[in-house]
Amino acid sequence: MKLVLVVNSGSSSLKYQLIDVGAGVLAKGLIEEIGSDAARLRHNGRAPETRPAKDHAAALAWMLDVLPNASLDGLLAVGHRVVHGGTRYTAPTVVDAAVEAGIEELSPLAPLHNPVNLAGIRALRAQLPDVPQVAVFDTAFHATIPAVAATYALPVDVAAEYGIRRYGFHGTSCQYVTGRAAEYLGVPAPNLVICHLGNGASATAVAGGRSVDTSMGLSPLEGLVMGTRSGDLDPAVPFHLIRAGLDPADVEKILTSRSGLRGLAGVSDMREVRAAADEGDAGARLARDVYAYRIRKYVGAYLAVVPGVHALVFTAGVGENDAPLRAEVCGPLAHLGVELDEDANREAVGPSTPATIGHGPIPVLVIPTDEESEIAAQAAAVARGVAHSGPVQGR
Numbered sequence: 259m260k261l262v263l264v265v266n267s268g269s270s271s272l273k274y275q276l277i278d279v280g281a282g283v284l285a286k287g288l289i290e291e292i293g294s295d296a297a298r299l300r301h302n303g304r305a306p307e308t309r310p311a312k313d314h315a316a317a318l319a320w321m322l323d324v325l326p327n328a329s330l331d332g333l334l335a336v337g338h339r340v341v342h343g344g345t346r347y348t349a350p351t352v353v354d355a356a357v358e359a360g361i362e363e364l365s366p367l368a369p370l371h372n373p374v375n376l377a378g379i380r381a382l383r384a385q386l387p388d389v390p391q392v393a394v395f396d397t398a399f400h401a402t403i404p405a406v407a408a409t410y411a412l413p414v415d416v417a418a419e420y421g422i423r424r425y426g427f428h429g430t431s432c433q434y435v436t437g438r439a440a441e442y443l444g445v446p447a448p449n450l451v452i453c454h455l456g457n458g459a460s461a462t463a464v465a466g467g468r469s470v471d472t473s474m475g476l477s478p479l480e481g482l483v484m485g486t487r488s489g490d491l492d493p494a495v496p497f498h499l500i501r502a503g504l505d506p507a508d509v510e511k512i513l514t515s516r517s518g519l520r521g522l523a524g525v526s527d528m529r530e531v532r533a534a535a536d537e538g539d540a541g542a543r544l545a546r547d548v549y550a551y552r553i554r555k556y557v558g559a560y561l562a563v564v565p566g567v568h569a570l571v572f573t574a575g576v577g578e579n580d581a582p583l584r585a586e587v588c589g590p591l592a593h594l595g596v597e598l599d600e601d602a603n604r605e606a607v608g609p610s611t612p613a614t615i616g617h618g619p620i621p622v623l624v625i626p627t628d629e630e631s632e633i634a635a636q637a638a639a640v641a642r643g644v645a646h647s648g649p650v651q652g653r
C-alpha cells in the first residue's frame with residue numbers, strides 16, 4: 259500500500275483524503291465555516307456534524323479525531339496543497355525547517371492561503387513526526403510560463419528586487435486536468451484553454467501540455483471575478499482608495515474578501531447568485547453577467563495565444579456544475595469555433611468522468627478536477643525518492 263493523507267487547507271475550509279495511491283480513496287472529508295461557532299464536518303459523505311472551530315488548528319484536530327488512528331499507521335507521506343511556492347519551489351518538496359520558512363516568507367503574496375497551508379503542515383508534523391510532510395505547490399505547473407507572459411512592464415530593478423512576476427495558481431488542478439484531457443482526447447501533449455472556476459477562479463493557456471499563460475499573477479487576486487476577490491482592475495484603484503483615506507490593509511481586505519460575487523451580489527456562492535438572478539435581482543444579474551463576460555474575454559485572449567487548441571475545458575465547483583454559466587460564456591463564441599451542444603451541456607452537471615459538451619471546431623469539455631489525487635501521486639513519488647515525471651505524465 260502507498261498510503262498518503264492529503265490536506266487541502268482553503269481560506270475557510272479544509273478538505274482531506276486518505277488515499278491508497280493507485281488503488282483508491284479510503285476516507286475523505288470536508289470541514290467548512292472554519293472560524294465560526296458552527297463549523298461543519300462532512301466525513302465520508304455522512305450527515306454533517308457541527309462544532310465550534312475557531313481556526314484551522316482546531317479543524318485539523320477535528321480531522322484527526324474522525325480519522326481512525328489505525329488508518330494513519332504506515333503512512334508513506336502527508337501531501338499538503340501549498341498555494342504559493344514563488345520561483346524557489348517548482349516541484350513537490352519534503353518540508354524541512356528551511357522550506358517551512360520559505361513558505362512563510364511567501365505568505366504576504368497569498369494571504370488567504372499560505373498561512374493556513376502552514377497550519378496544516380505544523381499540525382500534521384506534530385501528530386506524525388516520522389512521516390514526511392510533502393508540499394505540492396499551486397505555482398509549480400506554471401513554472402513553464404515564458405518571460406513574455408510572466409513579465410509585468412515595471413522597472414526591471416523593482417520587479418527583480420521585490421520578486422514581481424506572474425506566478426500563476428491552481429496549477430495542481432490544471433496539471434491533473436491536462437493529464438485527463440490528454441487521455442480523453444488521445445493527444446499526449448494537448449493545447450488547451452482551462453477555466454478553473456471554484457471559490458478562486460482562473461483561466462490557463464496550455465500549449466503542448468505545458469502552461470504558457472494564466473490569469474492569476476503575483477498573487478491569486480488577478481484575473482477572473484471570484485467568490486470574494488475582484489480579479490482584474492485598474493492598478494490605480496487601490497491608490498485612489500488610499501488617497502481618499504482608507505487604510506492599505508483595509509483596501510487589501512476589500513479586494514480579497516469583500517469583492518467579486520460577494521461585492522456585487524452580497525453572496526459569494528454562485529448557486530445563491532444564480533438563484534437570486536433567476537428571481538430577478540438586478541445586482542445578482544449584473545454579478546452573473548460580469549463573471550461570465552470576464553471568463554469569455556480570457557478565453558478569447560488565450561485562443562489567440564495558443565495555436566490549434568484541442569479543447570476548451572471547464573472544471574472546479576462552478577465549471578463542473580453550472581451549465582447555464584457555461585452557456586453564458588460559450589454562447590457568443592461561435593465565430594471563434596466554440597459551439598455548445600445544449601443537451602450535452604445540460605446533462606453534464608457534476609460528471610464523474612470527462613464529458614464533451616460542444617462539438618464545434620474547438621471541442622468543449624467538462625473535466626472533474628481532483629487536486630487531492632494529483633497531490634497524493636506527487637507526494638508518494640517524492641517520499642519514495644522517485645523523481646516526479648513532469649507536467650503531463652503526472653505519475
Ligand SMILES: Nc1ncnc2c1ncn2[C@@H]1O[C@H](COP(=O)(O)OP(=O)(O)O)[C@@H](O)[C@H]1O
Binds near residue numbers: 271458526575
Ligand atoms: N450546482 C452549482 N451551480 C453553481 N455553482 C456551484 C454549484 N455547485 C458548486 N458551485 C460553486 O462552486 C464553488 C466551490 O467550488 P470548489 O471548486 O469546491 O471551490 P474551492 O475548492 O475553491 O473551495 C462554490 O462557491 C459554488 O459557488
Ligand SMILES: CC(=O)OP(=O)(O)O
Binds near residue numbers: 269371427428
Ligand atoms: C489559489 C486559489 O485561489 O485557490 P482557491 O480557489 O482554493 O481559493
Ligand SMILES: [Mg+2]
Binds near residue numbers: 456457458
Ligand atoms: Mg479549490
